[in-house]
Amino acid sequence: MTVRDLLEDGTARLATSGIASARAEVEWLLAEMLGVGRFRLYLDIERPLPEAVARRFAAAVSRRAAREPLQQILGRQAFCDVSVTVTPDVLVPRPETERLVEWALETLPWRPARGRPLVVDVGTGSGCVACAIASARPDADVVAVDLSPAAAAVARANAESLGLAERVRALIGDLLAPVGAARADLVVANLPYLPRASLAGLEPEVREHEPALALDGGADGLDVIRRLVADAPRVLRPGGRLVLETAGGAQATAVAALLGRAGFHDVAVRRDLAGVGRFVGGTAHAVGAGQVIGGGGAA
Numbered sequence: 238m239t240v241r242d243l244l245e246d247g248t249a250r251l252a253t254s255g256i257a258s259a260r261a262e263v264e265w266l267l268a269e270m271l272g273v274g275r276f277r278l279y280l281d282i283e284r285p286l287p288e289a290v291a292r293r294f295a296a297a298v299s300r301r302a303a304r305e306p307l308q309q310i311l312g313r314q315a316f317c318d319v320s321v322t323v324t325p326d327v328l329v330p331r332p333e334t335e336r337l338v339e340w341a342l343e344t345l346p347w348r349p350a351r352g353r354p355l356v357v358d359v360g361t362g363s364g365c366v367a368c369a370i371a372s373a374r375p376d377a378d379v380v381a382v383d384l385s386p387a388a389a390a391v392a393r394a395n396a397e398s399l400g401l402a403e404r405v406r407a408l409i410g411d412l413l414a415p416v417g418a419a420r421a422d423l424v425v426a427n428l429p430y431l432p433r434a435s436l437a438g439l440e441p442e443v444r445e446h447e448p449a450l451a452l453d454g455g456a457d458g459l460d461v462i463r464r465l466v467a468d469a470p471r472v473l474r475p476g477g478r479l480v481l482e483t484a485g486g487a488q489a490t491a492v493a494a495l496l497g498r499a500g501f502h503d504v505a506v507r508r509d510l511a512g513v514g515r516f517v518g519g520t521a522h523a524v525g526a527g528q529v530i531g532g533g534g535a536a
């Protein structure tokens with residue numbers, strides 16, 4: 238079998254299974270298996286491949302045809318300027334979440350005179366957000382929290398393999414429970430936000446292969462976010478920021494209202510790549526703004 242034969246057979250198989258981007262996906266699978274870039278495949282497309290490669294490729298195509306996510310088969314996903322290991326215990330990092338990181342980085346103060354900024358990534362999953370922030374900001378420490386011990390283990394392993402383990406601490410816990418009062422400069426979170434009733438209608442890749450704990454936001458999708466917004470003022474330093482990803486649209490508006498009621502100011506909504514308002518941010522009260530936050534004060 239040649240490169241061309243495998244690409245054509247694999248594409249036909251995935252297309253029959255209803256996968257829209259069948260050709261691109263078989264290119265990713267074969268390129269990864271051969272250890273080359275996707276476009277290198279075409280430089281030697283009549284090259285015959287060993288039987289063992291053809292067998293491994295066929296096995297990978299069968300998994301994808303059964304609607305296992307491509308990233309779980311490849312075992313990795315690029316995210317911002319890092320690449321993280323992905324397992325069935327964690328959500329596959331999504332491109333829109335890179336915008337959450339962009340906003341988080343914009344809001345994180347540079348303040349060498351006041352010690353290292355502390356970021357808390359709540360619901361860290363693979364640790365993609367925590368590692369991307371730590372990679373972009375070598376002066377910052379990141380606490381990465383997940384309720385799932387298996388997800389926290391993946392985040393820890395990713396931080397280690399990226400050489401970030403000294404600055405990214407992956408902890409098992411419920412939301413901000415592991416974080417002390419008035420310590421954080423930034424709380425960033427992409428928590429489960431889907432209404433429970435919508436889960437049955439998701440694509441099989443998500444519904445059957447990604448953890449329900451990463452998706453299920455309760456009856457209106459806001460169960461987990463609501464609890465985080467209520468507790469975030471406790472852990473943020475005065476002037477610290479909370480930045481969240483939501484399902485977008487009406488849910489973003491509802492979350493902005495939650496932040497307002499919790500005492501955040503400068504509450505804003507940012508759009509995703511499709512132009513939908515999806516990310517919500519707000520600032521915890523500054524010193525002297527009339528609210529005492531925690532007991533620690535500013536460092």
Ligand SMILES: C[S@@+](CC[C@H](N)C(=O)[O-])C[C@H]1O[C@@H](n2cnc3c(N)ncnc32)[C@H](O)[C@@H]1O
Nearest residue numbers: 330360361362383384385411412427429450451
């Ligand atoms: C939507 S996934 C996001 C994962 C990762 N931050 C990302 O953007 O790819 C939500 C994550 O929140 C975690 N989670 C759900 N409820 C939680 C809670 N009460 N406390 C901490 N983590 C929670 C899930 O286990 C899951 O890893």
